[in-house]
Amino acid sequence: MSTAHVDISYSLINAIYKALNGNVTYIGTTYPVYKSTPKPAPSTYVIIDQINSIENGTKDYFIYEGTVNIVICDDSAQRGDKKLAHSILNVVRGLLKPTRASVPSLVFGYTVDSELITIDSELITIDAEGGGGLTCVSFTPGMFNDFVEQSETGYSRIRLIDQYNFIIN
Amino acid sequence: MAVINGSVYSVWNTTERLWSCKNASLKVDVDLPDVTTKEDAGWAKHIQGLRNWSIDFDGVYEDAGGSSVLMTPAEILASIIARTASAEVSFKPVTGTATTGWKGDATFKSITITGNMESGITFSGTIVGNDALEVIAIS
Numbered sequence: 001m002s003t004a005h006v007d008i009s010y011s012l013i014n015a016i017y018k019a020l021n022g023n024v025t026y027i028g029t030t031y032p033v034y035k036s037t038p039k040p041a042p043s044t045y046v047i048i049d050q051i052n053s054i055e056n057g058t059k060d061y062f063i064y065e066g067t068v069n070i071v072i073c074d075d076s077a078q079r080g081d082k083k084l085a086h087s088i089l090n091v092v093r094g095l096l097k098p099t100r101a102s103v104p105s106l107v108f109g110y111t112v113d114s115e116l117i118t119i120d121s122e123l124i125t126i127d128a129e130g131g132g133g134l135t136c137v138s139f140t141p142g143m144f145n146d147f148v149e150q151s152e153t154g155y156s157r158i159r160l161i162d163q164y165n166f167i168i169n
Numbered sequence: 170m171a172v173i174n175g176s177v178y179s180v181w182n183t184t185e186r187l188w189s190c191k192n193a194s195l196k197v198d199v200d201l202p203d204v205t206t207k208e209d210a211g212w213a214k215h216i217q218g219l220r221n222w223s224i225d226f227d228g229v230y231e232d233a234g235g236s237s238v239l240m241t242p243a244e245i246l247a248s249i250i251a252r253t254a255s256a257e258v259s260f261k262p263v264t265g266t267a268t269t270g271w272k273g274d275a276t277f278k279s280i281t282i283t284g285n286m287e288s289g290i291t292f293s294g295t296i297v298g299n300d301a302l303e304v305i306a307i308s
Contacts, residue, residue, distance in 0.1 A: 001231065058189045058229050059176050063289070140287040167289055169229075 001061045001169050002134055008064045008168050009051045011134065016048050016068065016096070023095055026087050043076035044084065046092060049161075063169040067142055070096070072160040080148040080156045089160050096139065096164065103139045137167040173267045180226050180296070181259040182277075185240035190228040195260045195271060197222045197302060222273065222302045224260055227293035230282060242292040245280045253277070255299040262307060270305040273298050 013035050021033045024046055032038075033046045053066025070092055074085040142163040149157045180187040187193070200218030233239035254276075261270025280294035 058191050058231075059179065060189050061231075063229065137289050138287045165287070169231075169289070 003061045005055070005062055006134075008134060009053065012051060012068060012166065012168065013048045015136075016070070020046060020048075020092060020095055024088060024091050026084070026091055031088055041073070041075075044074045044088070046088065047071045047073060053166075057169070061169065063137075063167065065165075065167050067163050067165055070162045070164065072158075072162070074158040074160075075155055077156050077158070078154060080150075080158065082146065082148065082158055082160070085146075085158045085160050089162060092162065093141070097141055103136045134168055137169055138165070140165045171266070173262075174265065177262040177265040177267060178260060178270075179263050180224055180240075181261065181272075182240050183257050185238055185244075186263065187226060187228070188233040188236070188239035188241050189231040190226055192228075193224060193226040193260065195222065195224050220302075222275075222298040223278075224258065224275070224296040225293070226296070227291065230290035230292050242280055242282055242294070245277050245294060246282070248277050249280060258296050258298075259305065261305055268307045270307055271302055272305050273302040274300040 017033055017035050022030060024031045024033060031044055031046060032042055033048070035048055037047060038045065047070075049069040049071045051066060051068045053064050055062055056065050057063035072085045072089045072092065074082075074088070076084070142165045144163065145161045147159050147161075175192075178193060179190060180193050197220070199220045201215035202218045203213065204216050205212070205214045228242075230242055233241045255274045257272055258275035259270055259272040261272070275296045275298045278295045278297045280292060282290060282292045284290045
């Protein structure tokens with residue numbers, strides 16, 4: 001419960017990252033997870049993408065509701081075979097929503113190392129402060145979309161977009 | 170003159186404020202018994218009848234940690250089950266520049282607690298006045 005109006009977006013990204021990073025493993029390969037688009041990008045990875053949210057609280061405290069997109073990116077195939085991407089998506093879903101009532105163990109609150117942030121956004125050091133007075137009330141699978149396009153190099157670009165609805169207070 | 174933000178108005182049960190409320194509405198009504206006769210040239214006429222008032226409220230269910238100054242849906246539910254006698258209820262601002270509130274003896278008539286799938290538990294209820302509604306001047 002938060003009685004102060006705070007930014008929950010990066011805390012949510014960070015929390016999902018902690019839940020996924022190092023754990024998205026399929027047939028012996030652990031696929032990287034990113035909080036922002038990597039440059040250069042590996043051929044196959046997971047990115048915690050766009051968050052949309054609104055504040056919908058009570059007269060006493062703030063409640064944040066919205067959606068977050070988890071995107072499986074696979075540029076490794078020369079044809080639009082989505083098997084690998086869907087298999088990775090299956091692993092991600094198992095990590096984020098293994099049972100009907102589960103919510104991921106989200107730790108909110110972070111500090112940013114201001115020296116590293118100016119060098120490379122991927123080097124941002126995030127240290128969980130713990131608690132932060134926020135709780136993930138629900139984390140629910142929402143809409144799923146996918147698209148495949150042919151890149152200039154002849155490789156297929158596969159994007160599986162898995163949307164989750166969240167309520168945080 | 171400035172518009173008053175509705176967020177500052179709360180429902181109070183004597184000294185306890187309704188916790189985690191989203192919306193609260195004070196309704197005041199008067200019965201208008203019809204006294205139209207054939208002599209009224211086709212216009213309806215009425216007299217002043219009984220007055221009544223009530224407060225509808227809703228919010229998100231949240232434990233108040235046993236606070237003695239905050240009223241929760243669980244306490245309201247227990248009050249209804251126990252058929253607790255009516256007590257002073259107020260509809261007044263907590264903070265801000267609003268200078269008017271209202272109070273009167275009233276009873277909690279109903280509470281609905283709803284647990285929808287994958288969303289926060291919500292509540293809604295009604296308080297019904299048991300006597301006159303008075304204006305409170307907020308200093």
